[in-house]
Every structure is written in C-alpha cells, then in structure tokens.
Amino acid sequence: MTVSAFTFAVDDGSTNVKVSWIENSQLKTIISPNSFRKDWKSAALRRDKKVYNYTIGTTKYTYDATSDKALETTHVDYQYDDLNLLGVHHALLQTSIEPCPVRLVVTLPITEFYNAEDCQRNEENIEKKRQNLMREINLNKGDLFEVVDVVVMPESVPAVLSTLMNSSCNEYTRSLVVDCGGTTLDMGVVVGEFDDVSAVYGNKEIGVSMVTDAARKALAAADSDASYLVANELIKRRYDMEFVREVVNDESQIETILTKIENKIHELGSAVAYEAKKFAKNPNRVYIVGGGASLIAPALKEAYATLGDRVVLVSDAQSALARELCMYHSDLDELEVAPESLIEVEDE
C-alpha cells in the first residue's frame, strides 16, 4: 500500500459521482453526473469546452452531458463495469487537484457490501469493486489520476457519522438511515453513536430513476426527448418555469408533464415510507440522505409523525456520504483546524 498517495472520498453512485477531499485545511466537494456514450467526440468548437475522450481496453467512450444515447448506469452491475471506472476518473478530473497517485475511498450499495443473511462483509464483491477501479484507462490528450489503492465502504449508514457523534444520543438510541439514490434505496439501523449496525436493507427497484423515467417518457411524448441528466434537472427545477419552458418544446404539454412528475414523486415517497416502516417500525430517529432525500422527506415525516423533528433531512443530502467518508478517512491530525470548523465549498 502506498502511503504518500492523496486521498479522495468518492461516493460513486450510479447516476452521480460525489467526490470530497481536503485541500488547504478545507473540505471540498464536487458532484459529477454520469453521462457517457460510446465512441469519441470531435474537438470542441469552443476552446473553453473540454472534450473528454476515453479508452478502456479497445472500447472508446466520451463524456456527453446531453446525449440521448447516454449509456444507462442505473443498474447494480454498474458497480463493477467500465462505466463505473469512467465515472470515477471523470469525476476526479473535475476536482481542483492535478493528476497524481491517489488512494480512493469508494462505496457499494449496503446489500452488495454485506451479505444479506448474516450482515457479514461480502469480501468477493468488495474485491471485485477494488479490482475494477484499479484497471487501466486512458484519456486522449490528457493525464488521468493513478489509482494506487482502493478502500470500499457501505452506502447509507456512514453518512450520519458526525451527526450522530454530535447529537447526544445514548447507547440504546436506534437511528434509521435512509439513502435514496438514483437507482437504489439503501437503509440501515445504527445503534448508539455508531456502536453497531444492527440491520441492513437494499432495494434495487426504488430510486429517483422511477421519477426520471416518468419524466423522460412524458418529455418524449411532448417531442422533447431528453437525456437522464436533463430529465433530472427538470425534476430538481420543476418550480422554475423559465427552465421548464426551455426544456419542453411543446408548451401545451407543460402542465401534463409536471403533474406526471409530481405523481411519481408521491409514488416514490409512499414506496420508501412503506418499505421503511416494514424494515424499522419504531426507530428513535430517522435521517434522510441521498439525492432523492428532499423528494421523500415529506412521506417519511408523515410515516414517522410521532418522532416530529427527530426525522431529519440531512443538509446537502446528496453529498453527505462523500463528506463524512472524507472526514473519517483523511489524516485529520495534519489539519490546522478541528474537523467541525472545516468550511464546505460546494461547487456543482
């Protein structure tokens, strides 16, 4: 293991790669959406638009934010394939650090990380993921980071590490952590201040992509075919009418499209709340993280109404896991300031 490598915490989700690192005693975070297609792009017309043409083995890929031919990453095998390798390297290039040898702390859905039956680490999956990220990849006309070591962590539960440490809970407190990502719903129950992870749950059918798919379908029906990225942006900015008008070509369809999106969000919330109640009936606290957190928070607040404000939508929910993993795995002794006073620079 190389000790001198720079550490990045990378929550490499299927739709977005979240990267956190420490630079000049500050915690920095970027979010890099996955949108790749096969073959290369020709040189950009504008100099300020960089082209990212990659090769893995003999296959050529390019980063293409708006292509409707973008390869789907919303399947669980994504964790071990070319697209994951591309997503991670591409995200690292979006940071302010120059390519150098790096140690990566990455994530696996909680049910891939642990065996479902006995909650033990699934070493086979962990190793498969490590090997995938150590594979050779090339960037045309550019340098990439050299991955010298990979540490794999589970999704969801570590996202509330420091929240729990600062929340005066006792050793019996049971906290339910709900991570609603693009493709999967991950949940875990943490006991005390992280004394134990007592149960894990994963569902590959429930995620924001339910809403994204509905949005894409509705857009296509209105002659406005859109990539995952654009559809997701529409979900996020559905109250911003100026943006909505830009995306929807047939304006007479706007109301129908927005209603379909709202209905799907409601359906997603109900599905999450139902699964959560089945999984953890009476937790003492509920923490909501992941990109879909704000979409499902109202449904969870209703499902756990008696907990009141102990149902918490974690701030900057989408990147919470990357930030926590970064704080946990970086050599904080080297910092001049206490971790709590690290200044967050969110720069999407």
Ligand SMILES: Nc1ncnc2c1ncn2[C@@H]1O[C@H](COP(=O)(O)OP(=O)(O)OP(=O)(O)O)[C@@H](O)[C@H]1O
């Ligand atoms: N504020 C927001 N409102 C609505 N949707 C959002 C918001 N922020 C992010 N999203 C959506 O959340 C999804 C991504 O969430 P996240 O980054 O947690 O997923 P992921 O980690 O890539 O997926 P998974 O964990 O399932 O592999 C995207 O569909 C994105 O558009």
Ligand SMILES: [Mg+2]
């Ligand atoms: Mg995720």
